[in-house]
Amino acid sequence: xxxxxxxxxxxxxxxxxxxxxxxxxxxxxxxxxxxxxxxxxxxxxxxxxxxxxxxxxxxxxxxxxxxxxxxxxxxxxxxxxxxxxxxxxxxxxxxxxxxxxxxxxxxxxxxxxxxxxxxxxxxxxxxxxxxxxxxxxxxxxxxxxxxxxxxxxxxxxxxxxxxxxxxxxxxxxxxxxxxxxxxxxxxxxxxxxxxxxxxxxxxxxxxxxxxxxxxxxxxxxxxxxxxxxxxxxxxxxxxxxxxxxxxxxxxxxxxxxxxxxxxxxxxxxxxxxxxxxxxxxxxxxxxxxxxxxxxxxxxxxxxxxxxxxxxxxxxxxxxxxxxxxxxxxxxxxxxxxxxxxxxxxxxxxxxxxxxxxxxxxxxxxxxxxxxxxxxxxxxxxxxxxxxxxxxxxxxxxxxxxxxxxxxxxx
Amino acid sequence: xxxxxxxxxxxxxxxxxxxxxxxxxxxxxxxxxxxxxxxxxxxxxxxxxxxxxxxxxxxxxxxxxxxxxxxxxxxxxxxxxxxxxxxxxxxxxxxxxxxxxxxxxxxxxxxxxxxxxxxxxxxxxxxxxxxxxxxxxxxxxxxxxxxxxxxxxxxxxxxxxxxxxxxxxxxxxxxxxxxxxxxxxxxxxxxxxxxxxxxxxxxxxxxxxxxxxxxxxxxxxxxxxxxxxxxxxxxxxxxxxxxxxxxxxxxxxxxxxxxxxxxxxxxxxxxxxxxxxxxxxxxxxxxxxxxxxxx
Numbered sequence: 040x041x042x043x044x045x046x047x048x049x050x051x052x053x054x055x056x057x058x059x060x061x062x063x064x065x066x067x068x069x070x071x072x073x074x075x076x077x078x079x080x081x082x083x084x085x086x087x088x089x090x091x092x093x094x095x096x097x098x099x100x101x102x103x104x105x106x107x108x109x110x111x112x113x114x115x116x117x118x119x120x121x122x123x124x125x126x127x128x129x130x131x132x133x134x135x136x137x138x139x140x141x142x143x144x145x146x147x148x149x150x151x152x153x154x155x156x157x158x159x160x161x162x163x164x165x166x167x168x169x170x171x172x173x174x175x176x177x178x179x180x181x182x183x184x185x186x187x188x189x190x191x192x193x194x195x196x197x198x199x200x201x202x203x204x205x206x207x208x209x210x211x212x213x214x215x216x217x218x219x220x221x222x223x224x225x226x227x228x229x230x231x232x233x234x235x236x237x238x239x240x241x242x243x244x245x246x247x248x249x250x251x252x253x254x255x256x257x258x259x260x261x262x263x264x265x266x267x268x269x270x271x272x273x274x275x276x277x278x279x280x281x282x283x284x285x286x287x288x289x290x291x292x293x294x295x296x297x298x299x300x301x302x303x304x305x306x307x308x309x310x311x312x313x314x315x316x317x318x319x320x321x322x323x324x325x326x327x328x329x330x331x332x333x334x335x336x337x338x339x340x341x342x343x344x345x346x347x348x349x350x351x352x353x354x355x356x357x358x359x360x361x362x363x364x365x366x367x368x369x370x371x372x373x374x375x376x377x378x379x380x381x382x383x384x385x386x387x388x389x390x391x392x393x394x395x396x397x398x399x400x401x402x403x404x405x406x407x408x409x410x411x412x413x414x415x416x417x418x419x420x421x422x423x424x425x426x427x428x429x430x431x432x433x434x435x436x437x438x439x440x441x442x443x444x445x446x447x448x449x
Numbered sequence: 450x451x452x453x454x455x456x457x458x459x460x461x462x463x464x465x466x467x468x469x470x471x472x473x474x475x476x477x478x479x480x481x482x483x484x485x486x487x488x489x490x491x492x493x494x495x496x497x498x499x500x501x502x503x504x505x506x507x508x509x510x511x512x513x514x515x516x517x518x519x520x521x522x523x524x525x526x527x528x529x530x531x532x533x534x535x536x537x538x539x540x541x542x543x544x545x546x547x548x549x550x551x552x553x554x555x556x557x558x559x560x561x562x563x564x565x566x567x568x569x570x571x572x573x574x575x576x577x578x579x580x581x582x583x584x585x586x587x588x589x590x591x592x593x594x595x596x597x598x599x600x601x602x603x604x605x606x607x608x609x610x611x612x613x614x615x616x617x618x619x620x621x622x623x624x625x626x627x628x629x630x631x632x633x634x635x636x637x638x639x640x641x642x643x644x645x646x647x648x649x650x651x652x653x654x655x656x657x658x659x660x661x662x663x664x665x666x667x668x669x670x671x672x673x674x675x676x677x678x679x680x681x682x683x684x685x686x687x688x689x690x691x692x693x694x695x696x697x698x699x700x701x702x703x704x705x706x707x708x709x710x711x712x713x714x715x716x717x718x719x720x721x722x723x724x725x726x727x728x729x730x731x732x733x734x735x736x737x738x739x740x741x742x743x744x
Contacts, residue, residue: 222688276579276597278689284578410709417708425690428602439514 062178064096067351068120072097072107080356080371087367088358115139119345121352127162127337128405129249129412134341136167136367141342141349143356144168150357159337159377160242161402171341172356173377176371176403177301178393179229179334183318187214187295195318199237199265199325206272209295216272216295220280221427224420228407230266230298232334238262239327240331241402248410250448254440263426263433265325270430278428291400298322300336301374304389319392337377344400379400418443453686482723489716491504499713506717516718519699522606523675523725526695529610530617530674534666537621538659543653544622545629562619570683572614574599600683602692609693613680613701621666628662629655664736671729673676696722 073081078101085097100120102110111123115134125131134140147153147169153160159173169384188195194200206216221227235244240259246252246258274285276296283306288294290310297303307317321331338361342352358364365376370384379398383390397403408416422436466613489506493499508515542720544555561569575583579597589595632655640654656663678697680688687694687702694702696718702708704715 065555222686224686224688275594277683278598279574279577279597279600281581288580413708413710417702421688421690424688426599428689 044447047107058088063371064094065348065351067097067122067348067355069096069097069099069122069137070102070111070120071112071124072102072104072106072293074104074114077372080368083371084359084368087364088355091358092351092354094225094233095354097355100104104172113214114249115343115345118344119347121342121348121428122308122355123341123343125171125339125341126405126409127159127171127339128410129402130405130409131166131170131339132249135170138172138298139344141344142168142170142174143342143353146172146353146356150360151281152360155362155378155380156360158377158397158400159335159400160401162337162405163339163384171339172360173337173339174359175374176335176337176363176377178396179233179298179300179373179406180396181296181320181322182289182293182299182303182307183296183320184289184292184312185316185318186234187292188318190292191295195320199323202323204270204296206269207387208249210272214292215274215288217269217296217298219277219283219297219427220282220289221277221424222279224417224424225406225408226282226285227423227427228416228420229300229334230427231262231419232404232407233298233326234403235259235262236334237264237322237329239326240329240357243403244404245410248407248415250415250444251414254444258401259437260433263437266426267430270427273427276376278424278435300334301389301393314388319389321396331399332402334377334406335397335399336409337403355410412447415443415447418447450473472530472742481643483705484725485719486718488713491713494710500580500655506714509714510717510721515694515699518691519694519696519718522693522695525606526610526613526677527671529607529703530613530670531667532629532669533614533617533621534663536614536618537666538625540618540623541565541629542620542655548600559619559623561616561622564616566613566679569616570609570612570680573608573615573680574684577608579737600689605685605689605693609677609684612684617670620669624662624666625642628659632658653743666731668729668733675726675729696725 040162047442052240068288069085071078071081082099085099089095107124110186111125115119117138125134129260131140132423147156147160151174154171156163156173159176160169163169163171173433187209191208191214193205193208194201196205217230219226219230232244235247238261243252247254252259269338277285282299282303286297286303286306287310288306289297290312304317321333328383340356340381342349346352359368359380362376362378362380362382365378366383366396368374369381373390375383375390375394375397375438377397383394385391404410406417411419418440425432425436436445455578488499489501490501490503492502492505540558544551544558576582577598579585579600580599585595585597596604598604636648636654636658640650645654676697677695678701681693681695682701683700685693688696700715700718700722702715703711703718709715
C-alpha cells in the first residue's frame with residue numbers, strides 16, 4: 040500500500056533540509072585549462088582558500104588546454120562562470136573591448152597590487168583600468184655556455200656593442216654566436232621581441248603588435264638593422280631545426296648563446312649542462328635610456344562580466360595575488376610568482392635570476408604570438424624567419440607584413 | 450505491394466543494397482562539399498555570426514602571394530609525382546621473375562606504402578636534417594658544404610616530393626605486379642617468335658595489356674599529389690616561410706590551425722582545390738564510363 044501522506048511529508052521535509060544546507064555555502068564557479076602538474080598545484084591553492092573561507096565552495100571546471108581557447112568564447116557569452124583563466128596583454132584585449140571581462144581595479148586598489156604586482160601591472164591594464172590578476176609567469180633571456188665563453192676568452196657583455204664584438208670573436212673560433220631552431224617559427228619571434236623592445240621600447244612594441252604602427256616605419260627598420268648585425272653569426276639552416284636540436288648545439292659547445300624561455304633549462308640540463316656551465320643574462324641594452332622591458336608570458340585569472348558571485352570572486356583574486364600564496368603555488372608550477380614580495384626556491388639560480396629580472400622590469404610583453412592577433416602573428420613570424428635566412432629581402436618582407444596588417448586589424 | 454516487389458525485385462535490389470552506402474556518402478561527402486562552397490561566400494571565424502561577402506574571398510585569392518606559391522607547388526607535385534608511374538613499372542618488371550625468395554623481395558619493396566605517411570615524413574626530415582642527417586653529411590663529404598634541403602626555400606618542395614615518392618612508387622609497383630600477372634603469355638610467345646625483345650616488346654606488347662593498371666596508377670598518383678598534406682605538415686609546416694606550402698595545407702592553415710580563424714577563406718581555397726581535382730576526376734570517370742558502355 041502506498042502511504043501518500045507520509046511520503047509527501049517526508050519529501051517536503053527532505054527538500055527543506057537540503058535548501059537549508061545549501062544556503063550555508065556560497066558557490067564559486069571557476070573555469071580553467073590546467074595541465075596535470077599545474078592542476079595539482081591549483082587544487083592545493085583552492086583547498087587553502089576554502090580553509091580560509093569555509094562559507095565558500097569553489098567548483099573547478101577544468102578544460103583541455105587547447106580546447107579551452109575555443110570554449111572560452113562560448114562560455115563568456117552563455118552561462119559564464121565566476122572566474123576564468125586567460126592571458127594578459129593584447130591577448131585579453133578582444134574580451135575587454137567586447138565587455139566580457141569585469142573591471143577589477145578595485146581589487147588592485149584595495150590590496151595594494153599596483154605596488155606588489157608593479158611589473159605585471161601594465162600588461163593587465165587597458166584604458167587605465169585593470170581587468171584581471173596574474174598568478175605566474177616565466178622569464179625569457181639569453182642562456183649561454185660558460186665553457187664556450189671561457190675557451191674563446193670573452194666576458195659576459197654589458198652592452199649591445201660588446202655582444203656584437205663577442206659574436207665576431209666566436210665566429211673566428213668557428214662557433215655560432217647565436218643559435219636557434221625556427222622550424223616551429225616562434226623562437227624567431229622571441230629574438231624579434233627583444234630586438235624591438237631594446238631598440239624602440241615597450242610602448243612602441245605594444246603599439247606595433249596592436250596594429251597601430253606601420254611595419255614599413257623607420258623605427259621598425261631600425262630594429263631590423265640592429266638584428267642584421269648578428270644575423271650572419273646565427274646558426275646556419277636554423278629553418279630546418281627544431282628548438283630542441285638548437286639547444287643540443289649549445290650543449291655540445293658549437294654555439295654560445297640562445298635567446299629562450301626558462302622552460303629550456305630542463306633541456307639544457309638533460310643534455311649535461313649544470314648550474315656551473317649554463318649561464319643566464321638579461322638581453323643587453325641597445326638604445327641607451329630605454330626602460331628595460333622583458334618578455335614574460337603571463338597566466339592570469341579574470342572575472343567574466345556575467346559572473347553571479349562577484350564578491351567571492353574578488354576575494355579569490357585578492358587571495359591568488361597575495362605573496363605567500365603565490366610563492367607556494369609557483370613552487371608547484373616551477374615558474375615565477377608575479378608578486379615581488381614572494382620568494383623563490385634559492386637553490387635554482389635561474390628562478391632566482393628570473394625573479395630578479397622580472398620583478399624589477401619596467402613592463403612585461405607577452406610574447407609576439409600572444410600580443411599580436413593570430414593571423415598577424417603567423418605572418419610576422421614567417422617574416423622574421425625569412426629575414427634570418429634572406430636579410431636582403433627586408434623590403435619585401437616589411438611590405439608584405441604591412442599588407443597583412445591592413446587586412447587583419449579591421 | 451508485395452506483387453510490385455515480386456515483379457520488380459531484380460531492378461530494385463541493387464538500389465536497396467546501395468542505399469546505406471549512398472546515404473552515408475551523401476551525408477559525409479556530398480553535402481559537406483556543398484556546405485564548403487556555401488561557406489566560401491562568407492567571412493566567418495568559426496565562432497561569431499558569419500558575414501556575407503559574396504565572391505570577395507575569391508578576389509582576395511587572386512592577389513594572395515601565398516596562393517601563387519601554393520599553386521606552383523601543387524603543379525610541381527603533380528608533375529614530379531608522375532615519375533612514380535614509370536619507376537613503379539620498372540621495379541614491377543624487375544620483380545616479375547620466379548627467383549627463389551622473390552616474394553620476400555616483393556614484400557620488402559611494398560613495405561614503404563604500409564608505413565604511415567607521418568612516419569615517412571618524420572624519418573625523411575631526420576634524413577635531411579643539418580648536422581646529423583645522413584644525406585646532409587653525404588653531401589658535405591662529396592661537395593664540402595652541406596645542403597639542408599628543408600631549410601632552402603628553393604629545394605624544399607623537391608625534398609618533400611622525394612619523401613612522398615618512396616611510398617607512392619611502392620603502391621604503383623603493386624598495381625603493375627598484379628597487371629603483369631594478367632599479361633597473356635601466348636601474346637608474349639608470339640611476339641618473341643616474331644623477333645621482338647627488350648624495349649619493343651615492352652612498348653608494343655606488354656604496355657597495351659597493362660592499360661587498366663596504368664589507368665589506376667595515374668588516377669591514384671594524381672589524387673595523391675593533390676592531397677599531399679601529411680608530408681608537408683610533418684616535414685616543414687609549409688616552411689621555410691611558406692615556400693613549401695600546398696593548397697591542402699594552406700587551406701588547413703587558414704581555417705583550422707592555431708593561427709587561422711578564417712573559415713570562409715579556407716573554404717574558398719578548398720573549393721579551388723576541389724575544382725582542380727574535378728578536372729581530373731571528370732576525365733577519369735568519363736573514360737571509365739566510355740569503357741563500360743563499350744563493353
